[in-house]
Amino acid sequence: MAVFDYAPAPESRDLANLKPSYRPFINGEFVDGSGEPLKTINPATEEVLAEVGTASLSDVDTAVKAARRAYEKVWGPMPGAERAKYLFRIARLIQERSRELAVLESLDNGKPIKESRDSDLPIAAAHFFYHAGWADKLDYAGFGPDPKPLGVAGQIIPWNFPLLMLAWKIAPALATGNTVVLKPAETTPLTALVFAEICQQAGLPPGVVNILPGAGDVGQLLVRHLDIDKIAFTGSTEVGKLIQREVAGTSKRLTLELGGKAANIVFDDAPLDQAVEGVVNGIFFNQGHVCCAGSRLLVQESIVDEVMDKLRYRVSTMRIGDPLDKNTDIGAINSATQLTKIRELVEAGEAEGAHRWTSSCPVPERGFFFAPTVFSDVHQSMRIAREEIFGPVLSVLTFRTPSEAVTKANNTPYGLSAGIWSEKGSRILSVANKLRAGVVWANTFNRFDPAAPFGGYQESGFGREGGRIGLEGYLSV
Amino acid sequence: MSTPTLPASLDDATRDDASLRRFLHGLPGVDQVGVEARAASLATRSIKKAAKLWAINTAISMVDLTTLEGADTRGKVRALAAKAKRPDPDHPDTPQVAAVCVYPDLAATAVENLKGTGIGVASVATAFPSGRSNRTAKLADVALAVESGASEVDMVIDRGAFLEGRYGQVFEEIQAVKAACGDAHLKVILETGELATYDNVRRASWLALLAGGDFIKTSTGKVSPAATLPVTHVMLQAVRDWFTSTGELRGVKPAGGIRTTKDAIRYLVAVHEVAGEQWLTRKLFRFGASSLLNDLILQRRTQLDGHYSGPDYVTVD
Numbered sequence: 001m002a003v004f005d006y007a008p009a010p011e012s013r014d015l016a017n018l019k020p021s022y023r024p025f026i027n028g029e030f031v032d033g034s035g036e037p038l039k040t041i042n043p044a045t046e047e048v049l050a051e052v053g054t055a056s057l058s059d060v061d062t063a064v065k066a067a068r069r070a071y072e073k074v075w076g077p078m079p080g081a082e083r084a085k086y087l088f089r090i091a092r093l094i095q096e097r098s099r100e101l102a103v104l105e106s107l108d109n110g111k112p113i114k115e116s117r118d119s120d121l122p123i124a125a126a127h128f129f130y131h132a133g134w135a136d137k138l139d140y141a142g143f144g145p146d147p148k149p150l151g152v153a154g155q156i157i158p159w160n161f162p163l164l165m166l167a168w169k170i171a172p173a174l175a176t177g178n179t180v181v182l183k184p185a186e187t188t189p190l191t192a193l194v195f196a197e198i199c200q201q202a203g204l205p206p207g208v209v210n211i212l213p214g215a216g217d218v219g220q221l222l223v224r225h226l227d228i229d230k231i232a233f234t235g236s237t238e239v240g241k242l243i244q245r246e247v248a249g250t251s252k253r254l255t256l257e258l259g260g261k262a263a264n265i266v267f268d269d270a271p272l273d274q275a276v277e278g279v280v281n282g283i284f285f286n287q288g289h290v291c292c293a294g295s296r297l298l299v300q301e302s303i304v305d306e307v308m309d310k311l312r313y314r315v316s317t318m319r320i321g322d323p324l325d326k327n328t329d330i331g332a333i334n335s336a337t338q339l340t341k342i343r344e345l346v347e348a349g350e351a352e353g354a355h356r357w358t359s360s361c362p363v364p365e366r367g368f369f370f371a372p373t374v375f376s377d378v379h380q381s382m383r384i385a386r387e388e389i390f391g392p393v394l395s396v397l398t399f400r401t402p403s404e405a406v407t408k409a410n411n412t413p414y415g416l417s418a419g420i421w422s423e424k425g426s427r428i429l430s431v432a433n434k435l436r437a438g439v440v441w442a443n444t445f446n447r448f449d450p451a452a453p454f455g456g457y458q459e460s461g462f463g464r465e466g467g468r469i470g471l472e473g474y475l476s477v
Numbered sequence: 478m479s480t481p482t483l484p485a486s487l488d489d490a491t492r493d494d495a496s497l498r499r500f501l502h503g504l505p506g507v508d509q510v511g512v513e514a515r516a517a518s519l520a521t522r523s524i525k526k527a528a529k530l531w532a533i534n535t536a537i538s539m540v541d542l543t544t545l546e547g548a549d550t551r552g553k554v555r556a557l558a559a560k561a562k563r564p565d566p567d568h569p570d571t572p573q574v575a576a577v578c579v580y581p582d583l584a585a586t587a588v589e590n591l592k593g594t595g596i597g598v599a600s601v602a603t604a605f606p607s608g609r610s611n612r613t614a615k616l617a618d619v620a621l622a623v624e625s626g627a628s629e630v631d632m633v634i635d636r637g638a639f640l641e642g643r644y645g646q647v648f649e650e651i652q653a654v655k656a657a658c659g660d661a662h663l664k665v666i667l668e669t670g671e672l673a674t675y676d677n678v679r680r681a682s683w684l685a686l687l688a689g690g691d692f693i694k695t696s697t698g699k700v701s702p703a704a705t706l707p708v709t710h711v712m713l714q715a716v717r718d719w720f721t722s723t724g725e726l727r728g729v730k731p732a733g734g735i736r737t738t739k740d741a742i743r744y745l746v747a748v749h750e751v752a753g754e755q756w757l758t759r760k761l762f763r764f765g766a767s768s769l770l771n772d773l774i775l776q777r778r779t780q781l782d783g784h785y786s787g788p789d790y791v792t793v794d
Contacts, residue, residue: 003754004531004745009523114521273714274511309721317750326523423506443508
């Protein structure tokens with residue numbers, strides 16, 4: 001038995017105010033969707049949390065019409081300073097209801113409460129505060145005088161940061177005067193529907209925000225709808241490509257935020273203990289369900305043994321288990337499908353000859369869990385070095401010189417993020433300039449701020465979210 | 478200057494002043510933002526129920542109950558010794574503290590009052606707290622402590638010499654004090670509040686470990702800031718790295734500014750997760766504190782009795 005055995009410290013599940021059923025939100029009201037209802041489960045226990053109504057073709061049409069009407073009659077013509085008031089109100093309501101939303105997010109998604117409480121919720125509120133500030137200052141955003149909104153935006157978001165991705169999508173769209181129809185992911189619709197309640201609480205005019213739960217088919221209906229002006233998608237590269245084909249030849253604007261296989265580069269002059277910490281955060285944050293996860297660790301050969309020793313020890317202290325326990329570091333994998341995919345790629349890694357190390361931490365028997373795993377002796381040619389695993393699995397490669405590090409880091413069809421660890425400022429700047437990645441972190445990883453643009457290169461997508469430049473995706477400029 | 482038990486690479490580090498300097502400056506840097514973020518994140522661990530009671534008992538057993546005032550008297554030290562033996566008279570099963578920490582001229586009084594209890598007597602020495610005197614005076618200070626029967630000596634390093642880069646001088650002084658300690662355990666106070674940077678804390682930690690310090694200690698308690706979580710993280714990392722390269726276990730003692738049970742538990746979590754569970758013993762971790770003990774006792778009572786006690790229910794010495 002461990003010397004210092006932390007007693008369970010679960011956050012109360014009742015805080016989530018879980019209801020037996022949830023319904024789509026159209027034109028300011030919750031309505032019965034005419035699609036086949038879906039059941040959303042708790043991935044940590046596999047129990048059904050709630051039944052959720054989904055949208056059909058007619059619901060999509062009603063929602064888009066409501067959004068169009070709201071855009072033309074109310075939201076579009078409204079002065080920016082007035083729109084800002086609603087956004088500030090929404091931001092404050094997110095803060096007020098943040099415990100409820102954090103617990104609900106952990107139940108539905110499987111992420112540890114520590115992260116939903118300390119990352120997802122504060123950053124989601126920050127996005128609304130930040131964009132509320134822009135709403136009446138668009139004349140000064142560098143897009144010329146009086147930049148115009150696009151109209152109705154169709155937004156499709158993933159399951160890894162359900163509420164946070166909603167905030168990334170809805171806040172800039174509303175600040176710039178667009179109205180939205182948003183589809184949350186099939187496995188994580190709940191916080192988006194509580195967000196719909198917040199829109200009601202804030203007195204947001206009907207039709208400005210519409211939330212349509214459902215699977216990929218609802219997303220496809222949105223993408224194909226003729227009265228939508230803009231599609232914003234965050235998700236897999238595979239689906240992103242389908243969407244881009246669909247919108248080709250239409251007037252729809254498109255931004256895509258897709259997969260990644262980020263390199264985290266540790267030079268021999270790095271602050272090693274903090275680099276190890278950053279590497280751990282880079283890949284194990286949110287069970288590795290992060291598009292910008294630092295899933296490829298590139299370590300300078302001269303320090304690889306020391307780094308691997310420190311890394312294995314650090315990973316062995318991570319606690320996997322009940323997402324609602326405040327001491328849990330790694331929660332549940334979001335779905336059985338995702339767990340299967342992770343297992344398959346890990347098997348491929350072993351078959352291809354990489355050396356697997358998995359933490360011996362106790363793993364719950366029920367639910368979808370995967371113990372943190374580190375592969376060493378990984379080479380560029382292996383699948384685990386090229387494909388996005390989207391799970392708590394790190395591939396470690398080595399390099400000898402800075403230029404080799406850059407070459408290996410860039411040798412991927414993706415290009416979302418990268419990390420550099422070095423105490424030498426000049427090296428950081430020179431390497432950062434050569435990396436083909438939308439976000440480059442230096443001596444930190446997975447830091448998000450609404451003022452900092454986020455987005456990728458190549459198969460990681462295009463368009464930026466956040467910051468001044470993020471407004472461009474929702475303005476007719 | 479070398480210590481015979483060290484592996485060759487570390488032995489080389491202490492060959493001469495230049496080697497020592499190269500070694501200390503070759504240690505990996507500490508990223509301030511990173512270490513502070515890690516400390517803040519570990520501080521969110523939620524320790525409840527049985528784990529909390531265990532942590533409180535363990536923390537009590539790790540306290541170096543301290544009085545270091547100009548106004549200290551034999552009476553004050555006797556009172557402290559009594560408190561050390563029976564921290565909570567209403568709950569005789571409360572663990573005894575690790576040691577009582579006093580100035581060298583009062584060490585004899587402490588020794589006399591703690592005879593046969595197994596509680597240590599720690600004496601500060603080497604012109605504590607500033608360390609601004611010559612080697613002869615510092616060693617005489619140590620001799621007084623040791624002759625009075627102190628089982629532990631808490632020395633201060635020469636921060637002036639360290640900040641001037643005269644590492645060899647600091648190293649030799651620690652070695653000389655270690656030799657003068659005889660069987661007494663040596664705790665080396667780095668006074669991290671005066672070293673200012675985490676890089677310096679790491680270098681001073683290694684310097685003290687290389688010179689043979691049994692413990693590295695953050696502060697005298699006379700300089701602000703005293704102990705902080707991130708500084709303690711850096712020092713815990715140093716003893717862990719030392720263990721990895723030599724197989725030897727050395728201790729850490731944060732001192733000054735730790736007043737509440739909540740704080741103490743955060744330190745224990747850091748010991749557990751940064752250094753490792755081997756360090757969760759009074760042989761390898763201590764709290765230098767005076768008011769902490771009473772808060773630990775109050776919280777211990779709350780755990781056992783199911784309700785809070787007022788401050789009047791613990792003894793004030």
